[in-house]
Amino acid sequence: MVRLVVLRAVPLPLLFLLLLLGGLSGCTPLPPKPEQQQATADDLPQWQDGMLASLSQGEHHPAVASLFAKAEQARQQQLWRKAMTYLDQARQIQPRNPAVFYRQAWVSLQMGDAVRAEQLLQRALVFAGGDMELTRRLRLLMAEALDAQGRGEEARRLRQQAAWDV
Template identity: 60%
Template sequence: MVRLVVLSLLLALAGCAPSPLRQLEEPAGADDLPDWQAGTLTALDEGQHHPAVASLLRQAEQARQQRRWDRVHTYLDQARQIQPRNPAIFYRQAWVRLQQNEPQQAEHLLRRALVFAGEDAALKRRLYALLAEALDAQGRPAEADAARQQSY
């Protein structure tokens, strides 16, 4: 009986959801990535995202402005739990790792983002441009040049 009541409540709540669940996994595009200005990202919270992800990105941006990198990581990890295949979130995480002088972690995150980028050429160009920076930071100029070529 308890299971039936719980199931009924869950179904009722699902019917009240403001947007279909498929919106959780809408593919990200290049417009969902933050813009570059003078070699840095303008803000972590740019782009159109699911409301829960957008809220976490705003919190990550506030933490970034305060240079509270542990909080930035927490918010971005939570956003990635909501949208585990969103390359725009991986991109932000990689950028943060580069700011913390962790280029190997940035490279790993960017390679994962490329897997989820699909056929979006503009998105892939932005990912490869940041990947080139991560590879340069690791002292791998030949690989960085190859990534840079992919970004054009």
């Protein structure tokens, strides 16, 4: 049962303040939206001698982490289109997450589409912000994409630039 209390003796500004404080007392800050969560270099899979250790590494939004795990299973079976489908879904959830673009670029390289890999990595660099380690790792993968396109000199310069970022 709800009771209505009339506060006649309380001045209007004080009443307003009491209502405001009472209404805000249970408020907590909202968690960041999935598309606002910032990726770091730790969220990228480890790159070792032309191979990616796992597509499911890093700390991510639960839905994205699940899609990365599915993409990893597809990677292990070399089902590249299926892996890309899962990564496309992850990008719909977090369209500004450079870790998603990184994984898509790697899968694109496995599919023989180095041009698309380069484009995805360029987008990832836009969203990498000031994280130098993240930028360095993106550049190293981009050098692989450039090599696959026969652009060895550009790849060499990019690797050199990535070495300076350390």
